[in-house]
Amino acid sequence: MSATWIDEALRTRCLARRREAVSDSLRAKGLDGLIAYGSGRHSFLASNPAWWLTGLRQIGPHLAIAIPLDGDPFVIATPAYDARRIAERIGDVALTVVDEAEFIETVRRELDRRGLLGKRFAIAGGVQPRRISEAWPAMFATPPQAGDALVSDIARIRDDWAMACVRRGADIAERGWANALTTAHPGMAEYELAAEMEADMRAMGAEDNFQLLSASQHNRAAHRASNRILAAGDVLLGEVTPSVEGEYVQICRTAVFGEPTRLQQDTFALLDGALRRAMAAAKPGTPARDIVHVMNEPIIAAGYETYTKPPYMRTRGHSMALGSLDPEIAVDSDQILLEGMVFVLHPNQYIPETGYVMCGEPVLITRDGAVPLTARMGTLDVIPA
Template sequence: MDDRRGHGQLPGKEQISIKDEEDGVDLKETYLRRIERFLKGAKEKEIESLFFYSNAWRREDSRYLAGFNFLGPFNVLLITPDGKVRMGVSCPSDFRKAKEELPWLEEIILETPDMGQMARAWEKTGIHGKMGVSGLDLLPIRLLKQLQKSFPGLALVSITDMVNQIRLIKSSDELDSIRRSAALGDKAYETFLESVRDGRNAYEIMADVERTVKQGGAEDNFMIIGIGGVDVMAMAPPTDRVPIKGDQVLTEITPHIEGYCAQICRTCVKGKPTRAQLKGFDIFLKSEEEAIKIMKPGVSVAEVAKAQNDVFRSHGFGDYVTVQYTRTRGHGLGLWQSEPPIINEESKAVLKENMVLIVHPNTYMPGVGYLVVGETVVVTKDGVEILTKADRTLRAV
């Protein structure tokens, strides 16, 4: 056997026995059910096989379909019409890790620099017709050319939208991870406040938060920050700027636990907030509250955006809810920190039970500057559950 390959029989459901030691969940069964959903969706689109490409920045497909947190630069999964799953990994440590953690995979291949090992090995599968590719826009040209060489006439079509739609609704296990991430985000915000209070610069503030989330069990954290007043038009990566009296200090913290993230947006003030800051921030709080109040299954995402924007319009700030000043009024959350649906008034999406989103009316306010507040919520059968619990008022530190 080629030492860059590993083989394992994909068992029938009655043979599946791998269990999560903490809660007894049959992990392999979970992944097989997800694969079945993708194959069903593909069949409806007359797609014969599925190809999932993940890179070091976008690991969602590998996590969702195999629970595999790879270490190398990329990872691929090939699913043939019979439901068999083959994996390609990009470094020896991932090869060893996959063989140990995923014995149920049909085949595991360590890719070569020319990215041809997988394509050559998988010629025997007889793939033809349409291949649905998730991450087609991320696919390296070398790999694309090897696929075209090994499978002449194969039509590659993007299934990214289909994948996003299937992943919208979260399972109880996914929600459990997101709740833990939200609780850790609350704790990280307290660290953020302490660091601002201690007079640390933006680099140091972010380092303190990073320590808190990593010690709390997060494998990753996306975070941006803003310090200042009317000069701040948005949040950004850190600098060595130190908050001074009167500065607004704002952040977005996004811990990932077991791949799943929650997000919290908060603003505080170094010293005592001014009347203008308090009055302006009250509009943001009201905007967030009005949106959360109407959220439930069947409500359109556009209505959620409009509920936020109308609060600003009623106070004469309608120009500041446009794309000139703000990107979105929130978005979905899951294995990536900015998933569909995007909350804006043009969205065609509709809320469904067990969708997870962040609602954040973040924008620039003239005379005050950029302000943020945002909650991670899960849609329930008759409303939403707010997962982030940290004080959302304009804290003086």
């Protein structure tokens, strides 16, 4: 690949270890194998176990990797014209590449010739096309079990390859925002700035970018860029989420066109302090819901308890991992933080006097708490007006 930062040996080792970890989990659960399916759709709102286990960013509508305990893993992928690239990306794993119409029958045939149709399998793949989801129970003698949690429980602890992608993504996000601060100016449309950021981050190696970018004199919330014209006194909100090798990373940022008011500075300091308190408390073994309470305490003490709850606030953080969406930092979460988890932590908040303000960092859970994966935590940035 042309990307010079990629360590192919590390990538190959980690993909093999992931498949080994899945096999160990299958054995412990008394199952005979797992099929991880990919529909070709990818976002940070859903995990992608097929990509996580193959390292393949598919362009076709169907991808499956089978990991049987009795035998070696094998992949069935679409479309047929992409066979050369697919083979390069998955390495030594056995591969069959077919057109869309042949996918299900090819999967069935490859399982049958290995004597696997009578085995106890699990299926991972999240939301699937109806035709695909209905094919699995019809294919096996024993209806397969749900396998998404099996993959998620492994993937929620980031391995070295995932961390390399995450760190690369964090760097791209920071540089993308820094470049936006020098590009933005009064008279520019929001969508023009969003387009500049999109092109900039893709040039740096992001294959995708979920981006909220909006400005107002008094923001009610962050949203996708519109045709609104940026003006002096605006508060610019940025939720910047590039993806590198399928791993999304998010930063949340706020900037003011012109000199910030004392009230704006105080509001940002309040939220930044809440974020830092939550990071210090986010140690292994801590319930995710406790982090919400720690983050909310100074905001509530400042008189804004109403605004720490829906509809003003939904969650205080969330994972966007390729293989797992754990944890979600929410008041109703029963998840426990584990060393090696990575997620965005953000006290993004509406404050009546100043409007919506954003600050948030991707963090890694360590024994000493959450450490930021950014080189510099967000500040209340200033854009000359």
